[in-house]
Amino acid sequence: MDAERMKFVEFWARYVKEHSDQEWSRQQNIVIDSQFPSTLTSDQFLRIKAK
Amino acid sequence: MEIKDNVIKLDRELNTLDKFVLDFTKALSNHKYVIVSGYVSILFGRSRSTEDIDLVIEPLSEKELVKLFDELISAGFECINTESENAYEYISKDTALRFARKGEVLPNMEVKFGKTPASIAALNNRISVEMKQGEIFISPIELQIAYKRLCLCSQKDLEDARHLEIIFEGKLSKEKLKNYEHLINQHGC
Numbered sequence: 001m002d003a004e005r006m007k008f009v010e011f012w013a014r015y016v017k018e019h020s021d022q023e024w025s026r027q028q029n030i031v032i033d034s035q036f037p038s039t040l041t042s043d044q045f046l047r048i049k050a051k
Numbered sequence: 052m053e054i055k056d057n058v059i060k061l062d063r064e065l066n067t068l069d070k071f072v073l074d075f076t077k078a079l080s081n082h083k084y085v086i087v088s089g090y091v092s093i094l095f096g097r098s099r100s101t102e103d104i105d106l107v108i109e110p111l112s113e114k115e116l117v118k119l120f121d122e123l124i125s126a127g128f129e130c131i132n133t134e135s136e137n138a139y140e141y142i143s144k145d146t147a148l149r150f151a152r153k154g155e156v157l158p159n160m161e162v163k164f165g166k167t168p169a170s171i172a173a174l175n176n177r178i179s180v181e182m183k184q185g186e187i188f189i190s191p192i193e194l195q196i197a198y199k200r201l202c203l204c205s206q207k208d209l210e211d212a213r214h215l216e217i218i219f220e221g222k223l224s225k226e227k228l229k230n231y232e233h234l235i236n237q238h239g240c
Contacts, residue, residue: 002206009098009210013217016096021052024096025063032066032093032100038157042131045102045156046149 052095054222057178061094065184068093071158072104073185075150078126082119083109085177087170087190087198092211094180094189095218099207102157103149107174110164113139120148128160129153168238169198172231192219197231202240 016024040048053060063069068090076084088105089097111119120135128150133141142148142164151159165174173190180187190198192215199212216223 005206006210006213009213010217012098013096013214017218017220021062022064025066028093028096028098029064029066031098032068035100035102036067036157037155038102040156042151042156045159046132 052218054219059178059180061180061182063094063182065182068101068104068158069182069184071152071160072187073182074126074152075106075123075128075160076187077185078123078128079108079119082111083174085165085170085173085188085190087173087195089207089211091189091192091195092214095215097211097214099210103159103161105147105161105163107163107165107170109174110166116142123150127153131156131159167240168234169194169202169231169240172234191227191231193223193227194231196223197228197235198240201232201235 052062065073072086072090076086085107086104087107089099089101090104093099093101116139117135120130120138123130124135129152130138130148131151132146132149138148142162145163145166147161147163149159149161151157163170165171173194176191176194177188178191180189189195196212196215199208
């Protein structure tokens with residue numbers, strides 16, 4: 001298990017706990033929304049999932 | 052975030068995944084469902100994304116499933132891995148049906164019947180998340196943590212579990228966690 005990664009997970013979780021929902025979600029959404037829209041076709045996606 | 056009994060009040064800014072989940076679950080209004088897995092930790096701030104969301108519904112007859120399929124099409128979704136006539140065969144054989152918004156692929160909702168003891172427990176003990184924009188039902192947090200640690204076990208899943216453990220520190224039931232661990236150990240994943 002990657003201990004450094006887990007340290008960040010814990011750091012960020014505490015940040016979420018200590019800040020308003022509006023504050024942390026604004027930052028989180030930068031990560032999430034950057035993934036969409038996707039140019040994958042359904043065939044491509046299903047082939048990836050099948051692996 | 053306010054947590055009381057089986058209701059969580061969340062005042063977050065919505066992202067693409069949240070809007071998709073809210074719109075999809077609105078189209079399920081007559082059916083009992085529960086959101087499980089990765090999206091639950093993301094909803095509560097986990098710093099990662101996902102391309103699909105796992106949803107368990109109570110088992111339906113073929114006729115009921117075809118009706119639901121048509122309702123989802125009318126609501127602006129499409130199934131990206133099969134047609135209506137094969138849907139029941141797929142889902143009965145534990146192949147998830149994947150629904151996305153029409154013309155899109157991501158994100159998509161991976162829909163399964165609740166047949167395993169863990170998924171039935173999630174359905175029967177689901178908790179409500181109330182947001183300004185609507186309400187969704189998720190798996191009990193204790194079950195999420197137990198399932199990720201005992202069944203899934205990847206680095207990502209262990210991180211999801213740890214994130215939830217910290218977010219809900221002081222609000223988790225040790226008894227429920229133990230019971231769900233026992234359920235999984237006894238009956239498998």
